[in-house]
Amino acid sequence: MRASGNRLTREQARELLAKLESTLSGSRGKDSREAIVRFLNSMVPSYSWVGIYTVDAKDLVLDAWSGPSATEHTRIPIGKGVCGFAAKAGKTEIVSDVSKDPRYLQCFLSTKSEIVVPITNQGAVVGEIDIDGDQLDAFSSLDREFLEAVARKASSIWV
Ligand code: SME
Numbered sequence: 001m002r003a004s005g006n007r008l009t010r011e012q013a014r015e016l017l018a019k020l021e022s023t024l025s026g027s028r029g030k031d032s033r034e035a036i037v038r039f040l041n042s043m044v045p046s047y048s049w050v051g052i053y054t055v056d057a058k059d060l061v062l063d064a065w066s067g068p069s070a071t072e073h074t075r076i077p078i079g080k081g082v083c084g085f086a087a088k089a090g091k092t093e094i095v096s097d098v099s100k101d102p103r104y105l106q107c108f109l110s111t112k113s114e115i116v117v118p119i120t121n122q123g124a125v126v127g128e129i130d131i132d133g134d135q136l137d138a139f140s141s142l143d144r145e146f147l148e149a150v151a152r153k154a155s156s157i158w159v
Contacts, residue, residue, distance in 0.1 A: 013146040033064040041066035071107040081105035086116035096137040115139040
């Protein structure tokens with residue numbers, strides 16, 4: 001779809017959202033989240049590792065992931081790490097250089113940048129999409145817009 005290391009274009013984002021709709025057709029709940037992480041990881045070369053966490057009381061729990069290896073961070077207290085910060089704030093976080101962000105909890109040595117997008121339902125955070133990139137500054141405001149649209153889709157088929 002695009003050369004590795006290049007950022008997403010608006011045209012590609014539009015195409016991907018349409019493809020995701022058809023990929024998900026009819027699926028809901030955990031099945032849909034498994035499908036979303038597989039789709040994002042396989043279709044967007046800069047999305048090196050893709051996970052969806054769900055909120056369980058005061059923690060985020062890893063529900064679905066796709067990437068080269070598993071993370072040890074399968075439960076993250078809300079407020080901890082970039083993931084916990086985004087969940088607490090209810091706002092997308094883009095970290096262009098994880099080595100410079102004191103909040104960052106390391107999962108993979110290869111990770112250079114990260115984006116975390118909350119998934120909300122009626123104003124409450126119910127989960128989030130967490131993506132690691134192997135390039136510095138891998139995520140733009142277009143990734144934010146695209147992934148916020150994916151998060152709205154995930155929310156609409158959450159259970
Ligand atoms: N880096 C995240 C932890 C999750 S792993 O990236 C999969 C953080 O700082 O919260």
